[in-house]
Each structure stands twice: as structure tokens, then as C-alpha cells.
Amino acid sequence: MFKLPKILRPKNRPADGDLREKEKLESWMRVFQCGVYQHRFTSDEKLAEFIRDCEYSCVGQSHSYNGIQIVPDLNAVMMGKSTLDICTYDKATQTVTCGPSTTIEQLKRELLEHDRKMFNSGNYMAQTVVGALVTGTHGYGKRATMADAITQLTFLDGAGREVTLKRGDPDFGYAAISFGTIAPIISVTLETAPLEEYQSDAWITRLSKKKGREKGSVATSWAVVPYSNPDDPLIMLHTLRPASENKNAKKHVPKFFSAAGLTMFFIERYWAIDRAFPKMRRSLQRLADRIDIRSHRRTITDKRDLDYLYDPEPLLKSQRSPDFLTGLFSTTHTAYNLAFHVPLDRAEEVIKFILLEVESWRTLGFYLKSLIGVRELSDASSLPFAANFGGAVAAIDLFADIRDYAWLERIQREVLSYFENVRPHWGKSAIVGEFADSLGEDTHMAHLRALHQHHFPSGNLKPNERVRRLFDLGQPMATASISKATYDDG
DSSP, rough: OOOOOOGGGTTSOTTOOOOOOOEEEGGGGGGSSEEEEEEOOOOHHHHHHHHHOOOEEEESSSGGGGGGGGOOOOOEEEGGGSOOOEEEEEETEEEEOTTTTTHHHHHHHHHHTEEEEEEEOOOTTTSSSHHHHHHBOSSSSSSSSSSGGEEEEEEEEESSOOOETTSSSSTHHHSSSTTTSSSOOEEEEEEEEEEEEEEEEEEEEEGHHHHHHHHHEEEEEEEEETTTTTOOEEEEOOOOEEEOOOOEEEOOOOSEEEEEEHHHHHHHHHHHHHHGGGGHHHHHHHHHHHHHHOOOEEEEOTTTTTTTTTSSSHHHHSSOOHHHHHHHTOOTTSSSEEEEEEEEHHHHHHHHHHHHHHHHTTTGOOOOOOOEEEEEEEOBBSSSTTTOOOOOOEEEEEEEEEGHHHHHHHHHHHHHSSSOOEEEEESSSSSGGHHHHHHHHHHHHHHHHHHHHHOTOOBBBBBOOOHHHHHHSSOOOOOOOOOOOOOOOO
16 A cells, blocks of 8 residues: 655554645745645644644745745645634733734734734735744834734744743844744734824825925835836825824815826726726826826824724725725735835835836836835844844835736846845745845854754754755755645644
């Protein structure tokens, strides 16, 4: 009878038991996909038993970050689909402890019960908290790197033993953002903040006006119209500042029956038009640039709103009719995106460089899709692999049709060639060797490599191939077409 290789077979379980078929696992927009053997768990004990006996990778909730988590033909511990979703608030320390299956939305709803909130978060609330933290996911503004809020974390080593690290421990900063080289993380404890109202301002303006508009803000993001004037492009600017008593909500837009008003009507629905008529992409943007429209909307956020940062209107988008202006910032409807980080003081220079590059590629048939997103991380993080380690950065998001993904990688490599200190966005970046210098190849990368080898000496934890190569954790594994014994908890 056919038997599984020993290293792939759970110990003390019959090799001739139920066999598991591979299931397809896909990243955001299906750019990365492969067959894996999926496993779900309801207890830390069963999870520990499993990882002692098997080779595995850990996968959070299915979204863009799976691009650096999925490993072909391997056991995939599906954290987002397990039920390890504890979420407990400690009133004395004003911290919250989450399990590996807890989602951002679950965490935010729990904190509202105690009139607390996260310091910062990304805008995709179905992602797991742990998955978002350890891949460096962030929002924007101060304390934008979510992992900066971690005070303590616990993971299981290769023998299934619990290892707890606290802020201040020498290895803590490397485990907090580890890109799957330290896994599974079964618990994180986070600092929280009091609820607060904000003044949210959204403009359609020019890049040259940005500094004046953002004065006094605590968080700034902007989206660039890629085929507008590269010397002074048209942008959509969003700022947050603490709400004050003398400021009320307001809205100023051009009159509808005017050239500017009609153009804005199309711009507010741009993503839908772009999807239906992609050949009009550049023409519409050039028209908006020539008309030079202006718009301003001010919203006073509800301090109990779950997503005031990206969506300042009350309630979640799924709970109300569509809002077209805030939809301008939702650029992932039909496009794949790639992201990386550049020093904040060079962000405008990098954007203009990208605009000139993509304009010259039109003869090759490539067009950027939607808008170029720029999120400003305005302070420094102490975590070695945080985007803003050592200084403020801008996260630049580029969008293109899925079939044009390789063009986005080319843009990233061009920026890496011309600008220094470009760091990856670990979920939405092409993980390439050129990033090693900016990550501290001789010190920080060596420390994380040593940490991984210390806690997983048998090599049963298998990070994604691109991460393995970057951190010199071994060559990409040869794939194998073989079923694995069923090993689900329940």
C-alpha cells in the first residue's frame, strides 16, 4: 500500500487513513496561486501537536498578504479559517490580547465595548490581526506600523513549545515583524487608545498645493492621477486632524452643469468607467487635468466609527449606499497593486519619476490603472523590518490590470535603481534581492535568520520561497504532487 514519506506524515497516525486532496490557495487577484493541504484548528494544543510532526507554512485570512505566505504542495496552517479567535481586553493595562484567528473587525468591535480603539490599522478588516501585524501592514500617520502597538507575543517553536517575548527583549522586534519566518504566532497583546473624533478633509487639488492643505494634520494620504501633468499632477488629498468645536462638516464641489462639474461627475465614478472602458483611461485623466477642477469635503468622524481612517463616513461601506468621493480612494476594485516604501522627503520626486516612466511606456502598450496611492508614515519605528524603521516614509501603491503585473515589478526595480533606502511592502511587493541593503543585510537580516534557525532547527517551518531566498534560509523547495493525511482538529 502507498505510504507517505515519514517527514510528511503525522506521527502516530495511520498512513493508510483518509488522504487529503490538495486545495487551491490564491493571493489577492489570483496573481499567486498553488495547491496546498489546508488544515484548520480549534485549540492551541492540537496545533502544537500538528507542527511537531509536519512540515508546514502559516497562512492568514485570504487577501493580498498570501502572496508571501503560500508555499506549493505543503501543509498550510489556515489561521484565518481556524477558530483560535480569543479577544480579551485588560482594563488595568488598557491592552487587548488576540488569538491568531481574530480579525481586525472583531478586534475593533471588542474595543468599542470598552470605549477604546487601535492606534492605527489597514483598511481591510477581514484580515487576521496577527497576519496584519507580522507582515508590517499599516494605515498612515503616526504609529502607522500596527506592530508598534505590540507589547508581548507568543509563538510555537518547531517542537510545539510556547515561546513568549516581551517588548524590550533582544529578539522581540524581529519576531514582531518576521514575514512568516517565526510562526505560528498564537497570541499578541496590543496597546490601545481612547476614542476620538477627527476632522477629515478630502480635496481634489494639485500636488503643489499639498503642503498648505495638510498643515496641522496628524495623518495624510494622497492619490495621484497618473496621466496628469507630471510637473504638477492632479491629486486627491486626504488629511485627518483632531476635531475642533468651531469646525463643521462642509462640501464644496463645482456646479454640475459646468465643464468642471461634469468632469468631476466622471472622476467620482472613475473606477467604474475605467472597468467598462479601459481605453479611455488616459484620455479622461488628461481631460480632468486640463479642466483643473477643485473640490473639498470636510467630515467630522464619529468616534465610534470602525474605519474613520480610510472611510470617514459613518458605518461601514457595506452598511450604507455607495459614497462616490470616498470611493476615489478605493482603488482595488478591478486592479492588482504592488507597493513599496520610499523616504518621505523624496516621495514627490519619486512620484514624478514614475509618471515620466509610465508615460514613455505607452508605446509598449502599458497603462497604469486607477490612481497612484501615497500613504505617509510620519514617524519612525524601532522594529527593524517596519517600513518606517529609522525614519518617516511614504508607501506608494501602484495599480495595473492583472495581466500587467510584471510591469509593476519593472517600475519597482526602476525606483530601486534610482533611489536609495527603498523598502518593501511585505504583502504587496515583489520580494527581490535588491532590498537586502535597505533591510540591513549584515545585521538585522542575520539576526532574524539566526532567530529562525534557533527556534526551528529541524526546518519544519517553511516560509515562502521568496522570503527563504532573501534571508538565506535555503533554496526554494522542489514541489511534490502528493496527498497528506487528514489532520484537522474536529
